[in-house]
Amino acid sequence: MLQMARVLQGIGAALLLPTSLALLNHAIADPKRRTQSISSWAGAGALGIALGPILGGILVEGFGWRSIFAVNLPVGLAGFWMTWRYLPPGLQSTIRALDPLGQGFAIAALAALTFALINAGRSGPTAVASLVGGGTFLVCVAGFVIAESAVRQPMLPLGLFGRPAFASTAVVGLLHNIGIYGMIFVLSLAFQKLRDADPLAAGLLFLPLTGALALGTRLGSKAMRTWGPAWPLVCGHLAASLGALTLAGLGVTAPGVVIAAPLLLTGLGAGTTTPAMSLSILDSVERKQSGLASGFLNGARQTGGAIGVALLGALIGEPATTEGARLAFLVAAGALALASMVALAAGWPLRRPAESGTAN
Secondary structure (H helix, E strand, O other), X not given: OHHHHHHHHHHHHHHHHHHHHHHHHHHOOOHHHHHHHHHHHHHHHHHHHHHHHHHHHHHHHHHOOOHHHHOHHHHHHHHHHHHHHHOOOOOOOOOOOOOXXXXXXXXXXXXXXXXXXXXXXXXXXXXXXXXXXXXXXXXXXXXXXXXXXXXXXXXXXXXXXXXXXXHHHHHHHHHHHHHHHHHHHHHHHHHHHOOOOOHHHHHHHOHHHHHHHHHHHHHHHHHHHHHOOHHHHHHHHHHHHHHHHHHHHHOOOOOHHHHHHHHHHHHHHHHHHHHHHHHHHHHOOOHHHHHHHXXXXXXXXXXXXXXXXXXXXXXXXOOOOHHHHHHHHHHHHHHXXXXXXXXXXXXXXXXXXXXXXXXX
């Protein structure tokens, strides 16, 4: 029952997140205001991440684990009322047909890859189940490409990958979440299993990372308005990679004051990149495709999150070990450094946002 309820939560999140970003892109024509609004959108998400571990720890300590789901009810009702009250009229997009074949292949591919990574961590990469999962993933990816090439209205038009900014932003988003989401998952295990912290104490240990994430979005917004999206993507991911590398060297069992510094650096770097990713993906397509673009970026990032949790979670081990945590942080550092290199190699113009608008 819990897993089925989580499936419903996932469907709701998949409908909400890309739609909200596309709504901003449609509703605000002025490039400067649009950049500021996207920055605020990213900052709100980062603030939620910052508050989540602490609020979750308080709820679990005081009311039990079931209470963390109850908090969605007032938030959801508030969101419903604000949408009804403030959603501007006349923003309907062109109706597109569903693509069940492409969606089915995409879901199956992600499920197979996640299973293969988790099983490889438990039974080894050469185990039969791991190999079957990996093979199923490759078959589903091939099926997805064939399906998207054949249908009239594909879920993901493959021609968009001919636009360097579109493809590279998606890859950056994938690598970003492999590193950041994977680290958050490993840290939550390490704080409780290796440091014996209770849920509230673990949430407080997260504060340097999650608080810096929220602050980083503000810094990234200012940098993006001054230098455009490329520099925040390159420099932010480099900083986050350096933070993860330092954490691997120090070890998660080091004193809290000591590990706070690399957690701050990782959070600041990761937060700096978030507004730039959103603006870059929207600028790479026509305005009428903003929903598709934001949905694809969200899909790429959530895919990265699933891979990061599965891969880094397998590396920390079962039961968790200090050396496994170090290895997981090294992999996260590598993913974030690679994201920086992809952003640098993409060749985006280092333009000021005031000079850029949505692609035509």
